[in-house]
Amino acid sequence: MKDRNTIIESGMLEMYLLGLLPDEQVTALEQTLAEDAVLATKYAEIEQDFENVSLENAIQPPDFIKEDLFEEIRKKYEGVKTLPKEETSTNIKNTSQFLWIAASVAAVFMIGAFWMFTQWNATKDDLQVTQQELNDIKKQIENLQGDLKDSQLLADVINDPNTLQYALKGNDKIPGGFAKAYINHEDKSAIVNVQKLPELPADKTYQMWADVEGEMINMGVIDKSKNVVVLEYIDEATSLNITIEPAGGSDHATVEQLVTNVYL
Amino acid sequence: MKNDSILIEQFKNRDETALSKLYDKYSGAIYGVIIRMCRNEEAAQEILQETFMKAWDKSHLYNADKGKFYTWLYRIARNTTLNFLRKDEKLIQTEDLSVYKDEGVEEDDDMHVELKGALAKLDAHHQKALKLIYFNGLTHKEAHEEMGVPLGTFKSYVRQAVTKLREVYAKELLILICILELLT
Numbered sequence: 057m058k059d060r061n062t063i064i065e066s067g068m069l070e071m072y073l074l075g076l077l078p079d080e081q082v083t084a085l086e087q088t089l090a091e092d093a094v095l096a097t098k099y100a101e102i103e104q105d106f107e108n109v110s111l112e113n114a115i116q117p118p119d120f121i122k123e124d125l126f127e128e129i130r131k132k133y134e135g136v137k138t139l140p141k142e143e144t145s146t147n148i149k150n151t152s153q154f155l156w157i158a159a160s161v162a163a164v165f166m167i168g169a170f171w172m173f174t175q176w177n178a179t180k181d182d183l184q185v186t187q188q189e190l191n192d193i194k195k196q197i198e199n200l201q202g203d204l205k206d207s208q209l210l211a212d213v214i215n216d217p218n219t220l221q222y223a224l225k226g227n228d229k230i231p232g233g234f235a236k237a238y239i240n241h242e243d244k245s246a247i248v249n250v251q252k253l254p255e256l257p258a259d260k261t262y263q264m265w266a267d268v269e270g271e272m273i274n275m276g277v278i279d280k281s282k283n284v285v286v287l288e289y290i291d292e293a294t295s296l297n298i299t300i301e302p303a304g305g306s307d308h309a310t311v312e313q314l315v316t317n318v319y320l
Numbered sequence: 321m322k323n324d325s326i327l328i329e330q331f332k333n334r335d336e337t338a339l340s341k342l343y344d345k346y347s348g349a350i351y352g353v354i355i356r357m358c359r360n361e362e363a364a365q366e367i368l369q370e371t372f373m374k375a376w377d378k379s380h381l382y383n384a385d386k387g388k389f390y391t392w393l394y395r396i397a398r399n400t401t402l403n404f405l406r407k408d409e410k411l412i413q414t415e416d417l418s419v420y421k422d423e424g425v426e427e428d429d430d431m432h433v434e435l436k437g438a439l440a441k442l443d444a445h446h447q448k449a450l451k452l453i454y455f456n457g458l459t460h461k462e463a464h465e466e467m468g469v470p471l472g473t474f475k476s477y478v479r480q481a482v483t484k485l486r487e488v489y490a491k492e493l494l495i496l497i498c499i500l501e502l503l504t
Contacts (some may be wrong), residue, residue, distance in 0.1 A: 064479075065479065065480055066475075067460070067475045067478055070453070070479075070482060071460070073387070073391055073485050074395070074398070074453060074454065075395040075398060075399065076459055076460070078451075086386055090387075099387075100388075101486060102482055102486075103387060103388045103391050104489075105389070105482065105486055105489055106389070106391070106394075106454065107349070107388060107390045107440075108354060108392070108435060108437070108438065108489060109351045109438060109439045109454070109485070110349035110350070110353060111451075112435060112436050112438065113349075113352045113353075113356075113357055113435055113439065114349045114351070114438025114453070115348060115352040116347075116351070117347055117348065117364075117365060117368055118352040118365060120348070121347075121365050121368055121369050122343055124369055125343070125369050125372050125373060126336065126339075126340070128323045128369070128373060129336065129339075129373070129376055133334065135425075162421045222396050245454070264469055284386075296473070301400030302360050308327075310473070
């Protein structure tokens with residue numbers, strides 16, 4: 057084989073690079089390059105310089121060429137390793153699967169949460185209704201207890217031999233109206249059954265008075281929601297009187313609105 | 321080359337990712353060569369695809385001990401392009417196997433074949449000598465006839481051009497090193 061300088065000066069390295077060196081010289085040159093580090097370095101420099109020239113004069117090809125190339129390769133070969141698009145596709149698929157699972161779990165959780173919220177609201181409503189019903193029942197019980205107390209009181213008063221009963225028949229202002237007073241001078245108690253007194257407008261109320269030496273003393277406003285009303289016992293009363301007064305009662309009896317009275 | 325060694329090894333094992341990366345790195349350089357050789361965009365695109373397809377098919381034959389991957393790829397591109405041109409009825413090869421004899425290389429310069437970089441900095445005859453053999457795919461015999469100089473003279477041009485090219489790159493490298501030194 058030729059010596060190093062001859063090879064360099066002859067242009068063999070450039071021809072080898074370009075693929076123009078005859079085959080019979082290629083083998084010998086490759087052998088020399090393998091053995092001569094200096095020549096190999098020289099050749100490597102030329103290679104690098106030509107590569108640099110190519111890169112400096114590069115022209116970007118259209119994108120579809122790469123796509124066509126890979127499409128052709130996929131058609132031609134099976135089992136190509138580490139396919140980037142398939143890898144990406146797999147990753148996307150895996151990611152997609154993960155996202156679907158996550159979305160499904162989230163959806164189930166949201167549905168569950170919504171169901172629980174609905175149930176909680178329904179339970180809350182039920183609880184409110186139940187609470188209302190309980191309050192109503194309590195109120196009814198209280199009313200019943202009140203009625204029972206009134207009835208008990210009335211029964212006690214009636215059964216007491218010291219109780220005196222007085223009938224108060226309504227005048228023309230309340231035709232058909234009727235009340236019954238139970239006075240016990242021993243116990244100093246006064247009870248009136250007002251069940252038969254007619255209903256009044258909302259801005260009016262019945263009020264009971266005791267006539268003491270010509271003066272009307274307030275015994276109390278009659279609560280028409282109750283059948284039996286406990287009133288204040290007044291000593292030395294000569295008569296019992298019921299008038300119609302503005303709602304809430306009056307300090308002084310409106311005599312013109314007297315509806316019934318009875319002398320004791 | 322060292323940076324590409326793993327990539328090329330993967331490429332030889334038919335790793336499509338490696339091919340994709342190598343394509344991205346070298347397709348522009350190779351396409352620049354092909355289009356300057358055939359001066360036909362449509363044909364150049366087909367040849368580029370064929371070049372990489374051949375490289376893929378013959379990846380097992382590449383031997384890094386015998387040269388750079390780009391050089392190997394360049395030879396495939398060059399041969400593929402020349403085969404294409406020889407098949408072209410308009411470019412039927414003559415007895416001296418010249419594919420450009422009838423057309424003339426000079427008349428076909430356009431924006432695609434305008435040379436840039438270090439090569440453009442060389443003297444006109446050096447520039448042309450390298451262009452004829454490297455970018456136009458001519459043999460030394462075809463090229464010296466194209467240039468109208470004796471074969472020996474042409475070979476001297478090539479040798480001198482390669483030396484000048486080395487000097488330009490070495491100078492650029494030196495400037496780069498100086499800039500880096502100044503920056504640090």
